[in-house]
Amino acid sequence: MTKDIEQRLKNKNINPTAMRLLVLDFLMQQNTAISLNDLEKGMGPSDRITLYRTLKTFEEKGLVHHIDGGTGTTKYALCLEECDSDHHHDLHVHFYCNNCKETFCLPNTKNPEITLPKKFRSEEMNLVIKGVCDLCNPD
Amino acid sequence: MTKDIEQRLKNKNINPTAMRLLVLDFLMQQNTAISLNDLEKGMGPSDRITLYRTLKTFEEKGLVHHIDGGTGTTKYALCLEECDSDHHHDLHVHFYCNNCKETFCLPNTKNPEITLPKKFRSEEMNLVIKGVCDLCNPD
DNA sequence: ATAATGATGCAATGCTATTGCAATGTTCAT
DNA sequence: ATGAACATTGCAATAGCATTGCATCATTAT
Ligand SMILES: [Mn+2]
Ligand SMILES: [Mn+2]
Ligand SMILES: [Zn+2]
Ligand SMILES: [Zn+2]
Numbered sequence: 001m002t003k004d005i006e007q008r009l010k011n012k013n014i015n016p017t018a019m020r021l022l023v024l025d026f027l028m029q030q031n032t033a034i035s036l037n038d039l040e041k042g043m044g045p046s047d048r049i050t051l052y053r054t055l056k057t058f059e060e061k062g063l064v065h066h067i068d069g070g071t072g073t074t075k076y077a078l079c080l081e082e083c084d085s086d087h088h089h090d091l092h093v094h095f096y097c098n099n100c101k102e103t104f105c106l107p108n109t110k111n112p113e114i115t116l117p118k119k120f121r122s123e124e125m126n127l128v129i130k131g132v133c134d135l136c137n138p139d
Numbered sequence: 140m141t142k143d144i145e146q147r148l149k150n151k152n153i154n155p156t157a158m159r160l161l162v163l164d165f166l167m168q169q170n171t172a173i174s175l176n177d178l179e180k181g182m183g184p185s186d187r188i189t190l191y192r193t194l195k196t197f198e199e200k201g202l203v204h205h206i207d208g209g210t211g212t213t214k215y216a217l218c219l220e221e222c223d224s225d226h227h228h229d230l231h232v233h234f235y236c237n238n239c240k241e242t243f244c245l246p247n248t249k250n251p252e253i254t255l256p257k258k259f260r261s262e263e264m265n266l267v268i269k270g271v272c273d274l275c276n277p278d
Numbered sequence: 279a280t281a282a283t284g285a286t287g288c289a290a291t292g293c294t295a296t297t298g299c300a301a302t303g304t305t306c307a308t
Numbered sequence: 309a310t311g312a313a314c315a316t317t318g319c320a321a322t323a324g325c326a327t328t329g330c331a332t333c334a335t336t337a338t
Contacts, residue, residue, distance in 0.1 A: 119273035
């Protein structure tokens with residue numbers, strides 16, 4: 001198992017330290033995006049700043065991406081395999097539940113095509129939809 | 140002129156104080172969204188917190204809306220006429236220029252329809268596109 | 279073995295957002 | 309006009325997240 005995780009780090013050119021194995025393991029157990037605070041609470045006792053830098057490293061190397069959807073805090077989630085340090089390829093919509101406050105990746109909901117005004121050139125898109133998630137929805 | 144501005148405040152049920160007239164006047168001169176810092180610099184000497192609360196009041200009353208597009212700081216821009224304290228009606232795309240760092244409202248680019256997974260219910264949408272704006276674009 | 283490089287831990291800082299409270303101004307009923 | 313009630317402003321303080329500096333420990337290359 002640890003081998004899997006280790007290989008996943010190596011695939012992204014990330015030195016597989018003990019800390020990083022633990023963080024990646026934790027990330028793989030999540031089904032929503034997590035904040036630095038979530039990570040700090042979820043992990044055993046560990047230094048917040050190291051966790052912060054671990055996430056930064058993971059993001060630089062294309063292992064995670066971050067979402068900042070006006071919730072005040074940045075959240076992180078694992079990328080798809082094909083992402084790398086040059087390009088993130090999982091350009092999908094994110095969803096924030098106003099009820100349970102969780103942030104979801106919607107990997108099957110690709111970012112839409114937007115026609116911009118003349119001479120505006122798009123490079124990235126950040127689309128966060130707020131509402132009520134499936135688990136919080138009564139019907 | 141001042142009468143115009145004053146009326147605009149009254150239309151949104153905002154008590155037209157001297158400070159608020161000045162802030163609205165300043166906002167009307169902008170063609171991009173501005174941050175609290177921008178406002179503070181742009182205005183004559185005035186208290187930052189008062190400006191902050193002025194923007195909050197304007198937003199509550201449907202006079203301005205804010206944009207938080209992962210630039211670290213919240214930006215504000217005037218709403219269209221039809222917005223009120225209950226609902227903001229100018230649900231358009233916003234654009235952040237990676238070059239000049241300005242945030243633009245694209246009032247003619249309406250938020251797209253997104254089909255969400257089963258049982259996800261959308262309530263609001265925040266769409267910020269990053270790239271290069273018309274003024275910064277060479278061609 | 280030693281130097282170089284990378285990772286970690288702790289402290290400190292910067293910056294934005296937000297609140298508390300006192301002072302000031304305004305409105306309205308006596 | 310007078311004073312209570314309310315709204316607005318100014319200044320101080322706090323909360324939180326993001327970010328950096330630096331010393332220490334670990335790993336790797338020479
Ligand atoms: Mn995602
Ligand atoms: Mn706008
Ligand atoms: Zn939910
Ligand atoms: Zn530009």
